Amino acid sequence: MSAKLISALAGKARAAAAAAACALALAVPLLHAGAAQAQTTPAQAPAQAAAQGQSPAATPTQAEADTNNPALHPQQPFSGIASQNIFDVPERDIAAEAREQQSRTRTQPGNNAPVWREINSDQRHYSSLPDKEAGVLILRTGQEWRLLRNGVITVWGGWLLVLVPAAILAFFVWRGTIPLKSQPTGRMIERFTPLERIVHWTMAIAFVVLAVSGIVMLFGKHFLLPIMGHTLFGWLTYLLKNVHNIVGPVFTLSLIVGFVIFVRDNLPSRDDIRWLTSLGGIASGKHVPSGRFNAGEKGWFWVGVFLLGLLISASGFVLDKIVPGLDYYRTTMQLAHIVHSIAAIVMMAMAFGHIYMGTIGMEGAYRAMRDGYVDEAWAKEHHEHWYDDVKSGKIPAQRSAPSRRQPERRPAPGEA
Numbered sequence: 348m349s350a351k352l353i354s355a356l357a358g359k360a361r362a363a364a365a366a367a368a369c370a371l372a373l374a375v376p377l378l379h380a381g382a383a384q385a386q387t388t389p390a391q392a393p394a395q396a397a398a399q400g401q402s403p404a405a406t407p408t409q410a411e412a413d414t415n416n417p418a419l420h421p422q423q424p425f426s427g428i429a430s431q432n433i434f435d436v437p438e439r440d441i442a443a444e445a446r447e448q449q450s451r452t453r454t455q456p457g458n459n460a461p462v463w464r465e466i467n468s469d470q471r472h473y474s475s476l477p478d479k480e481a482g483v484l485i486l487r488t489g490q491e492w493r494l495l496r497n498g499v500i501t502v503w504g505g506w507l508l509v510l511v512p513a514a515i516l517a518f519f520v521w522r523g524t525i526p527l528k529s530q531p532t533g534r535m536i537e538r539f540t541p542l543e544r545i546v547h548w549t550m551a552i553a554f555v556v557l558a559v560s561g562i563v564m565l566f567g568k569h570f571l572l573p574i575m576g577h578t579l580f581g582w583l584t585y586l587l588k589n590v591h592n593i594v595g596p597v598f599t600l601s602l603i604v605g606f607v608i609f610v611r612d613n614l615p616s617r618d619d620i621r622w623l624t625s626l627g628g629i630a631s632g633k634h635v636p637s638g639r640f641n642a643g644e645k646g647w648f649w650v651g652v653f654l655l656g657l658l659i660s661a662s663g664f665v666l667d668k669i670v671p672g673l674d675y676y677r678t679t680m681q682l683a684h685i686v687h688s689i690a691a692i693v694m695m696a697m698a699f700g701h702i703y704m705g706t707i708g709m710e711g712a713y714r715a716m717r718d719g720y721v722d723e724a725w726a727k728e729h730h731e732h733w734y735d736d737v738k739s740g741k742i743p744a745q746r747s748a749p750s751r752r753q754p755e756r757r758p759a760p761g762e763a
Contacts, residue, residue, distance in 0.1 A: 480677055492681040496688065504692040505566055511696045515703050522629075525709045527725055535720040536737055538639075540747040544719055546605045550652075553598035558695050560587035560594075565688065592667055599660040606653060612639040613648040618732065636731035647701050655694040662687035719747075 444465075451461060466484045474481035539547070563571065564584055572580045619642035621635060622628075627643055628635045635641075640648070664670050665683035673679070706713050711725045726734040736742045 479674070486677055488678050488681060492685065495685060500685070500688045500692070501565065501569075504688070505569075507692060507696050508562070511699050515699055519703070519707065524707055527710050527722075528728060529724045531722040532724050534723045536723055536726050536734075536744045537719055537746050538715045538721045538726070539719045541719065542747075543608055544716060546601055546608060547716060550598065550601035550605055553594050553601060554694075554698065556594045557591060557598055558691070558698070560591040561691055562695075563587050564591070595660070595663045595667070599656075599663075602652060602656045602660065609640075609648060613645045615645065618642075619645060634728065634731070637729075637733070638736075639730055639733040641730070643704075647697060651694055651697040651701065655690045655697070658686055658690040659694065662690070 448462065448465075451458065467487060467490075469483060469487055471482040472484075480486075564587060567580065567584060571583070575583065616638060618635075618637050622637055622642040625633070625635050627641060662683040665673065665675075666680065666687060668675055704712060705716065709729075711721060715721045715725075723734065726737070733742070737744050
């Protein structure tokens with residue numbers, strides 16, 4: 348039985364070997380023909396095509412074959428993309444986009460980029476809230492405002508408020524208090540009336556309160572928050588914000604009254620050009636005559652008090668939302684905040700110089716605003732034209748009713 352099985356298997360093996368030999372014999376001519384065609388030069392290709400009955404133009408050369416070979420010449424990126432007309436904007440299908448977004452949340456739960464692009468595109472959507480901008484979730488201008496506030500205004504404004512006092516301190520170390528060169532005469536001239544001093548000190552105190560509270564709200568998180576902690580710092584800023592809003596109208600009212608009172612003596616004159624060119628005598632060391640107020644005081648009045656005070660008050664009223672008939676959009680509030688911050692920082696920087704000259708910078712200047720009176724020697728040395736008007740009777744030496752706090756007349760040197 349096993350001999351018969353072995354004999355049958357041997358017969359089948361011989362039949363398979365014979366079939367493989369026949370197939371190899373048939374394939375050898377085909378392989379030789381392919382090799383000969385591959386060795387044909389480009390010049391022989393038209394002749395072979397003619398012998399085979401084909402047109403020479405219909406047979407591709409080797410160069411054409413290389414050109415069309417995608418392995419040798421891959422497709423350039425974006426070669427199949429045509430530019431789109433900017434005016435050809437397809438109509439958006441909000442419902443389809445919503446369905447696509449819902450599908451994306453299931454298939455790509457961690458991909459929030461499409462959602463962020465949608466809510467950050469300034470698109471207005473439906474909202475049941477009555478606010479005019481409730482349909483816009485995020486404004487891109489708000490991001491720009493945040494970067495401007497925390498970057499340009501905070502950084503450059505902070506450096507300005509540090510460098511200006513440092514420069515004033517360096518000047519004080521170099522020059523010291525400007526003393527009175529001549530001896531006091533003991534004869535006093537009223538420089539500021541009680542009303543003028545009340546308005547000035549109201550404006551000054553309100554300005555200091557607004558400046559301190561504003562500095563804490565703008566810069567406090569950088570130097571107070573790490574010390575006080577979030578809870579205490581939050582209560583402090585909340586309190587100062589309310590104080591800021593209450594004192595603001597008082598400051599504006601004092602600005603208006605002060606402008607009406609002091610504007611006449613702050614009008615420009617020819618003496619201001621000479622004062623500015625010599626920097627008030629600091630550069631030359633010589634006395635520069637001026638009226639009741641010199642060019643430096645006039646610059647503080649017109650730029651610091653009037654212009655910057657007007658910008659601060661107007662933008663502050665917008666931020667407090669007390670301007671009637673104004674639409675308080677987010678962009679309006681952002682612009683008002685930028686104007687308010689820049690104007691306030693510049694005014695504070697200018698106020699440093701005004702405070703310095705009115706206190707320790709010049710002998711007798713603080714007493715003029717505290718008591719209202721200055722010595723004739725001081726008036727002649729610092730405001731000679733104003734002193735001449737007083738001596739000629741053009742301006743009275745005593746413009747208000749005498750008070751009990753009026754400084755007593757000190758005897759001049761040589762008097763009994």
